[in-house]
Structures are given as structure tokens and as C-alpha cells.
Amino acid sequence: MxxxxxxxxxxxxxxxxxxxxxxxxxxxxxxxxxxxxxxxxxxxxxxxxxxxxxxxxxxxxxxxxxxxxxxxxxxxxxxxxxxxxxxxxxxxxxxxxxxxxxxxxxxxxxxxxxxxxxxxxxxxxxxxxxxxxxxxxxxxxxxxxxxxxxxxxxxxxxxxxxxxxxxxxxxxxxxxxxxxxxxxxxxxxxxxxxxxxxxxxxxxxxxxxxxxxxxxxxxxxxxxxxxxxxxxxxxxxxxxxxxxxxxxxxxxxxxxxxxxxxxAAAFDSIVLACQAGKPLPCDTIDFHAHVVNDGSNSGGSQVMLRGDAKGMLEMADRTGVREIGLMTWQGIQGVEQEAGHRTVVDAVQTNPDRLWGLASIHVGDKTDSRKIAELDDLRRRTRILGLKPYPTMGLPYDHPKYAALWEYAQAHGLYVGVHPYHWYEPGEFRSLCSRYPELTVVAYHAGSSYEIADTVITLCREFPNLYAEINYSTVTGGVIEYLVKGCGAERVLFGSDQPMRDPRHQLGWVVYADVPEAVKTMILGANARRLLSRPSAT
Missing domain, CATH: 3.20.20.140 (Metal-dependent hydrolases)
Incomplete structure (x- = not known):
């Protein structure tokens, strides 16, 4: 329409x-x-x-x-x-x-x-x-x-x-x-x-x-x-x-x-819903979000008003986001891995049909068996579909201490969301994508600049298991279209980084992009739905 x-x-x-x-x-x-x-x-x-x-x-x-x-x-x-x-x-x-x-x-x-x-x-x-x-x-x-x-x-x-x-x-x-x-x-x-x-x-x-x-x-x-x-x-x-x-x-x-x-342009149904302040009419999935404790409004360094699961789902109802992938905040910004995982577990349990979690395992000096035991335990407690390492953990993602986690993720159908340790130097991605060809690797913040988009486009053309997730506060003009052209529309994912950022700006970046409505539906949710629907090993 x-x-x-x-x-x-x-x-x-x-x-x-x-x-x-x-x-x-x-x-x-x-x-x-x-x-x-x-x-x-x-x-x-x-x-x-x-x-x-x-x-x-x-x-x-x-x-x-x-x-x-x-x-x-x-x-x-x-x-x-x-x-x-x-x-x-x-x-x-x-x-x-x-x-x-x-x-x-x-x-x-x-x-x-x-x-x-x-x-x-x-x-x-x-x-x-x-x-x-x-x-x-x-x-x-x-x-x-x-x-x-x-x-x-x-x-x-x-x-x-x-x-x-x-x-x-x-x-x-x-x-x-x-x-x-x-x-x-x-x-x-x-x-x-x-x-x-x-x-x-x-x-x-x-x-x-x-x-x-x-x-x-x-x-x-x-x-x-x-x-x-x-x-x-x-x-x-x-x-x-x-x-x-x-x-x-x-x-x-x-x-x-x-x-x-x-x-002179006509608006598609996605734009019209947004302009009316109504939920988007297409399947919309947020592939990048954090969460704070129930009732909390803060992540310490950042204000995150209504940043608990209830507040995020209320916002999702307003905008039409149907599912959200949650990762810890305190567990990646600090040393509180278990506390962060408890926050994720509690949040997902409020509505497991609409929320899933990502694990953030601090590798440090842990043995491989301990890393896997922690991940197994977390998966028993709630719906965990991915892994989220972070630069604060102190090691690049191609370090041998991560290998057991990547092997596990590949074997069990989990994806890995990557905020690069070396900010968009391609080596980490090449190492992961080439060594684990069945592992889905998601490059976070791919839309933050054209220079980063160029790196991601080159890597996407080289590795079919790499996907580009867009979010960043720069909301760079024209970069959604650039990623679609360079990576292929089927390889671009919507993510918001809420509640650190407000999801509505990130949604609008896609809603108003100069691409066909069918491409918007792919970015907003269809591509994510395809990834989440893949069968996982036990």
C-alpha cells in the first residue's frame, strides 16, 4: 500500500x-x-x-x-x-x-x-x-x-x-x-x-x-x-x-x-505506519540489544531509562518489534559475568517467545572445559541463541583461548555477534569466518561509517557466513543503501543497541532508507528470522 x-x-x-x-x-x-x-x-x-x-x-x-x-x-x-x-x-x-x-x-x-x-x-x-x-x-x-x-x-x-x-x-x-x-x-x-x-x-x-x-x-x-x-x-x-x-x-x-x-514520492506501508506512530506492519527483529535489571534506569556510565525487559517490550509494542536479542551490560563493561547473565536469564524468562539471550563468557585463565560448562549451564537456564564477546575481555577473538567457544557455537548452531577487538581491522573476521565456515558471524556497527562499511562489504563478499548489523548513533546518511548494494540485501540486519540507544532512531534509519519496501522487510526482520529459524544441534 x-x-x-x-x-x-x-x-x-x-x-x-x-x-x-x-x-x-x-x-x-x-x-x-x-x-x-x-x-x-x-x-x-x-x-x-x-x-x-x-x-x-x-x-x-x-x-x-x-x-x-x-x-x-x-x-x-x-x-x-x-x-x-x-x-x-x-x-x-x-x-x-x-x-x-x-x-x-x-x-x-x-x-x-x-x-x-x-x-x-x-x-x-x-x-x-x-x-x-x-x-x-x-x-x-x-x-x-x-x-x-x-x-x-x-x-x-x-x-x-x-x-x-x-x-x-x-x-x-x-x-x-x-x-x-x-x-x-x-x-x-x-x-x-x-x-x-x-x-x-x-x-x-x-x-x-x-x-x-x-x-x-x-x-x-x-x-x-x-x-x-x-x-x-x-x-x-x-x-x-x-x-x-x-x-x-x-x-x-x-x-x-x-x-x-x-x-513527490509516495510512501510505502512501512513509512506510513511509522509516520502514524503505529507498529510496523512487517516482521521486525532487533538483533542487538542489552538489558538492565528489573526496575533499573541505569547502566552506570550510561542512563538507560526503562531499560529492563518490561520497558523494552513496551517500546517494542509501540514500534512493532516482535523479538529482541539480549546481552548483558555489566557483564561486558565490567567483571560481573554471572550477575550479567542472571540479568539476561531473568529478562528472557519474562517472555521467552519474544526475547532470547546471548552469552558473554570471560575466557581469561579458564580451562576449555569450564568455559563450555558455563555455556551449557546458561543454555539450560534460558533461551540462548548466540555469543557476545567484547573488547573489555582483553583478547582478540582469534586468540586460541576463544577457540573452544567458537567450536561449540558452530556445532550447536549459535551465532557470534562481534564488536571487533581491533576496531574493524579485518583480520579477526577473516580468522573466524575462514576457520569456522558453518559459524554465523555478525559484524556489529557495520553502518557507523563508510570506511567500516567498506571493510564489511569486502568481508561479506569473501565469506558467506558473515552478516552486517547496522546500528550506530552516527546514523550515517546513505550507508544502508551502500551496505545493501555491497553486501546484498539478504546479509544486512537491523539492530538497535537499546536501551543504551533509543531504538526508534535506528529503526527510522531503515524505515526511510532509499530502498524498495521488500528490501526494508528483509533488513528489519526477514533476514534475522531466517537465521533464527535454522535448526540447532542439541
Missing amino acids: TSRQTDSGPNGLAYFDAWTQIGGLIGDHPSLPAALGDLEAGMDRCGIANALVARRDVKALDSLEANVALSDQLSGGLSPVWVVMPGAAGDFPEGEALAQLLDEYHVPAVRVCPRTHGWDAMSLSGRCLIAELSARGWPVFVELGTEMEIGELARLAEAVPGARFVAVNLEWTRQRMVSALARDCPNVHLALHLYHANRGIEQLVSLGAADRLLFSTGSPVREAGAARAALDWADIPDTTRRMIAGDNLRRILKYQPTAKRQP
């Missing part, structure tokens, strides 16, 4: 993307989408009406010339974000001259890059620049990490209380800091595209920040559909969803776009 999109989208929302970036950088992979046409294609495919557009390269260009060139380049619902800086050095306009230029080009928002351009936002000239532009109606975008730390932005927001800041690049790994920023800084708005914290949107809304949350994608170098799906499936009132989708951004801009994009 397909349906033609209207100008406001099937769910009645006109999505306005608060942060996109175009243009190449030194070191970009040749296949990385970064051009204006890539941005427009992604917007149309994902049903996004408008977008603010910034340049990726702010280091090698005359800032004023680049600003004007960006404005001249954009049309059709796209609006520029200009870079601004203090003008005391004589290379950039300031005061009334800058304001006149911004007005002349109808610039809706500005951006500051103090680290890249070598100035201090907390200095008198920096604070005056921000205060003057804010008084004239321009919101100020700040990229966290590269240009300013969260604490620096909080202090700047306090020092210039009349300014409206937009924090960009909110890493989900800093959820505790982001939460404090949202709660304590009422003049800071939050662009959400990198905030993949589990139930992160709902949590920020609960802190009273609903009117300061901004839909953003980071497209085209990131897949726009990841952010779109996260908001469409968010467990929030529709009025709040409308605010985040675009109303909040429109309220703070100096100038409004004069047009909306009118996508």
Missing part, C-alpha cells in the same frame, strides 16, 4: 528541520552524501517541509563570502544559518553593518564558532555580539563539543539572559548534562538529532522543556529518517509533537521561510 504525501505530511505536521549541513570536508569518503541535492532528496523522502542549512566547512573559507554564497544557493523551503563573529580584527562586519546584511538576505538565525575562529564567547566583545544580535531577533546556534562545552554554554546563557541559544550536537552519552541544561537554562533550545538517549525526548518533555525542543536531523551526512521516526513514535501528546516538529523553531526565528517543499 502506498499513499501520496500532502504538503504537511500524513500526520498533519509540517516538519521544519532545525539543523542540516552541506558541503564537503577533507577526508570525506567519496560516497558520503553532503551536497545540496542530497539534502533535498532526503527531505522529500522523509516528508520534511523546511530546513535551516549551515555549511560544514567553516575553517577554510572567508566567512562573509561563504555566508552570501550559501544564501544564493538556497531556495524551495531552505533557509541559511550564517556564521558570525566579532569584527574588531577588521575581517568581518559588525554592529549596524552586520545587521543590515542579515536583514538584506533574510537570514533567520546565526551561528557562532568561537573555537574554530579564535575568539572568546565570554569576552566583552563576544557577549556584546550575541546580545546585540539577540536583541534584534536572531537566535544563536552553538555546536557543542567542537565549539563549546555544555558547561560553557550554560554559563554563556546565564551571562546573556536575553539571548535565545540553540544547542546543536547534544550527544546522548552526556544525558545527565543535557538534562541539567534543559532544566536549568530556559533560554537554551535543544536540537535533537544526536540525542539518541533511550526515551530521551519523553524525558526532556518531563523536565518542562517541551517548548524548547527542536526537530533536527543533521542531514544529509546523517539519515534524516532517524530523527523523523524518533519524533513520530515519541510517547508525547500530539500538541507537544507539533511544537517540536516545527512550531518551536518558527517561533524563535527572525525570518520565516516563504515556501515549503512538496515531495
Whole structure:
């Protein structure tokens, strides 16, 4: 089933993307989408009406010339974000001259890059620049990490209380800091595209920040559909969803776009279900997930709200995920192997028809017989379908101490999920796949970059027992299509890494991919179903 999109989208929302970036950088992979046409294609495919557009390269260009060139380049619902800086050095306009230029080009928002351009936002000239532009109606975008730390932005927001800041690049790994920023800084708005914290949107809304949350994608170098799906499936009132989708951004801009994009593409049934906030209509299986203890919201270093089996199944019901493969968190991040396995066993036992476990055996100085005894015991206790080693165990996976486990897995029909010890150096995979040709080896995080995808594609072409699992918070633009073309659609698997990451972004990465609906069904679940349905030895 397909349906033609209207100008406001099937769910009645006109999505306005608060942060996109175009243009190449030194070191970009040749296949990385970064051009204006890539941005427009992604917007149309994902049903996004408008977008603010910034340049990726702010280091090698005359800032004023680049600003004007960006404005001249954009049309059709796209609006520029200009870079601004203090003008005391004589290379950039300031005061009334800058304001006149911004007005002349109808610039809706500005951006500051103090680290890249070598100035201090907390200095008198920096604070005056921000205060003057804010008084004239321009919101100020700040990229966290590269240009300013969260604490620096909080202090700047306090020092210039009349300014409206937009924090960009909110890493989900800093959820505790982001939460404090949202709660304590009422003049800071939050662009959400990198905030993949589990139930992160709902949590920020609960802190009273609903009117300061901004839909953003980071497209085209990131897949726009990841952010779109996260908001469409968010467990929030529709009025709040409308605010985040675009109303909040429109309220703070100096100038409004004069047009909306009118996508011509028809949406398939998978996209339509997502946009309606309904479960996916196809068999969907999450091949990569962790789990925390019943009632827990934390994995120690990472917040994992509702990260127990009950919470994960509630999320699965919302999105349409039918089965989930669970592995320990504390057992791979620390030394608590048995405690981690107990967590997995208890979780799987809550619903063994929808959950299965993976074993994470610390090989260390254990004898082969002890390793196998531990694995046998775990399989007697619950439904274990795979093994999950991890780099913290201290040995590469082609080390002889792992051999007994790989032989066992091959003999008993278990798969091995591999987060490489040597990050995507192909030797470990070649060793496993060649020495154990009947062992299914799943390469985790294959979509994290084009460079890693290239390695996985080469290996998949060499070894028929290797599969590519996609998940990573980069949600790299175009890489799903790249893996499908390079590995074959039948070798690509969906995984989320929940509850460390929110599964909705990872689902959206596939849901909105530029591939046929039949290929989406393969990635989302059919390929995993085929692997899980293979007969296992006793």
C-alpha cells in the first residue's frame, strides 16, 4: 500500500528541520552524501517541509563570502544559518553593518564558532555580539563539543539572559548534562538529532522543556529518517509533537521561510505506519540489544531509562518489534559475568517467545572445559541463541583461548555477534569466518561509517557466513543503501543497541532508507528470522 504525501505530511505536521549541513570536508569518503541535492532528496523522502542549512566547512573559507554564497544557493523551503563573529580584527562586519546584511538576505538565525575562529564567547566583545544580535531577533546556534562545552554554554546563557541559544550536537552519552541544561537554562533550545538517549525526548518533555525542543536531523551526512521516526513514535501528546516538529523553531526565528517543499514520492506501508506512530506492519527483529535489571534506569556510565525487559517490550509494542536479542551490560563493561547473565536469564524468562539471550563468557585463565560448562549451564537456564564477546575481555577473538567457544557455537548452531577487538581491522573476521565456515558471524556497527562499511562489504563478499548489523548513533546518511548494494540485501540486519540507544532512531534509519519496501522487510526482520529459524544441534 502506498499513499501520496500532502504538503504537511500524513500526520498533519509540517516538519521544519532545525539543523542540516552541506558541503564537503577533507577526508570525506567519496560516497558520503553532503551536497545540496542530497539534502533535498532526503527531505522529500522523509516528508520534511523546511530546513535551516549551515555549511560544514567553516575553517577554510572567508566567512562573509561563504555566508552570501550559501544564501544564493538556497531556495524551495531552505533557509541559511550564517556564521558570525566579532569584527574588531577588521575581517568581518559588525554592529549596524552586520545587521543590515542579515536583514538584506533574510537570514533567520546565526551561528557562532568561537573555537574554530579564535575568539572568546565570554569576552566583552563576544557577549556584546550575541546580545546585540539577540536583541534584534536572531537566535544563536552553538555546536557543542567542537565549539563549546555544555558547561560553557550554560554559563554563556546565564551571562546573556536575553539571548535565545540553540544547542546543536547534544550527544546522548552526556544525558545527565543535557538534562541539567534543559532544566536549568530556559533560554537554551535543544536540537535533537544526536540525542539518541533511550526515551530521551519523553524525558526532556518531563523536565518542562517541551517548548524548547527542536526537530533536527543533521542531514544529509546523517539519515534524516532517524530523527523523523524518533519524533513520530515519541510517547508525547500530539500538541507537544507539533511544537517540536516545527512550531518551536518558527517561533524563535527572525525570518520565516516563504515556501515549503512538496515531495513527490509516495510512501510505502512501512513509512506510513511509522509516520502514524503505529507498529510496523512487517516482521521486525532487533538483533542487538542489552538489558538492565528489573526496575533499573541505569547502566552506570550510561542512563538507560526503562531499560529492563518490561520497558523494552513496551517500546517494542509501540514500534512493532516482535523479538529482541539480549546481552548483558555489566557483564561486558565490567567483571560481573554471572550477575550479567542472571540479568539476561531473568529478562528472557519474562517472555521467552519474544526475547532470547546471548552469552558473554570471560575466557581469561579458564580451562576449555569450564568455559563450555558455563555455556551449557546458561543454555539450560534460558533461551540462548548466540555469543557476545567484547573488547573489555582483553583478547582478540582469534586468540586460541576463544577457540573452544567458537567450536561449540558452530556445532550447536549459535551465532557470534562481534564488536571487533581491533576496531574493524579485518583480520579477526577473516580468522573466524575462514576457520569456522558453518559459524554465523555478525559484524556489529557495520553502518557507523563508510570506511567500516567498506571493510564489511569486502568481508561479506569473501565469506558467506558473515552478516552486517547496522546500528550506530552516527546514523550515517546513505550507508544502508551502500551496505545493501555491497553486501546484498539478504546479509544486512537491523539492530538497535537499546536501551543504551533509543531504538526508534535506528529503526527510522531503515524505515526511510532509499530502498524498495521488500528490501526494508528483509533488513528489519526477514533476514534475522531466517537465521533464527535454522535448526540447532542439541
